[in-house]
Amino acid sequence: MSEFEISVFGASDIEANLAELGQLLHACVHAGASIGFVLPYSLADAESFWTDKVLPGVGEETRIMLVARQDGRIAGTVQLGYDTMPNQMHRVDINKLMVHPDFRRQGIANRLMVEIEAHARRLGRRLMTLDTRTGDSAEPLYTSLGYVTAGVIPAYARDPFGSDRLDATTVMYKLL
Template sequence: MSLAVSIFSADDVASHLGELGGLLHACVHDGASIGFVLPYTQAEAEAFWRDKVLPGVREGTRIMLVASKDGRIAGTVQLGCDTMPNQPHRADVNKLMVHPDYRRQGIAQLLMRELEARARDLGRSLMTLDTRTGDNAEPLYTALGYKTVGVIPAYARDPFGSDRLDATTVMYKLL
């Protein structure tokens, strides 16, 4: 079983919209709190990549890493570098997701390590992120050296469309 991480260009994103949409769709339906709530369609997932991610990749303000296993997209993460002039040293971790079929195989950790390497290559020394408090990703980030700044209560709607509002944990790491 072959696992590879690559940087996706704008052309790569455009040519893999269906598969990227499938990844996002599966993650949201599995309960990932990454900004979307059910009901959530494949078409909406593809539109996210086309309308929100692709422009940043094309402009160079967003780097997208994709983990592929046996020729199939298994996970992805984005490095947001569109910071203000007083923050050229900082980057944001965005939308770390691993397809439910590929979880618990070290893919998220591999993606994060590669993302940090890319950030260092760009001269970024501070990484920031937020994650749903108590989510499976929180211990991963802690194990990778991210420190908790604090918790914001009632930050985002539950992905299953209930009226429940979940807290988010804000984290950082100095590279």
């Protein structure tokens, strides 16, 4: 595999790459990623997420979206939400870190996180927050990057495979 490159996606980039972004999200959900969706989950559902939930924030410049490409394909993405209340202008939220199952275990998630932190610093933000399914493979990644567990909330989200099981979430933060 060749080296991957990371770039900022604007609104027109999302529109131009909608089908591939939909495929990325669809593949991640079908691989069991706990990123807010449960099966059954269609490609149309995945594309709607990008147009309905991500595109407005990117267009309004209240959300930054980074995309990692490898061999011409979208391999992963992460978002930085900074549409905060006036008393929270010092913080940002990390949203929807995902790496396509075909590209995992190559350091893409790590690089995306390092890059998104650099954007938070440029915005003058000093606190980053996120949540992840407790015990998920992303939890050790966040810990290795300096994120600290604030707490665990039991029964926070449904299992992505559509069962009635409710998974806990670990809320984490990092001071920059």
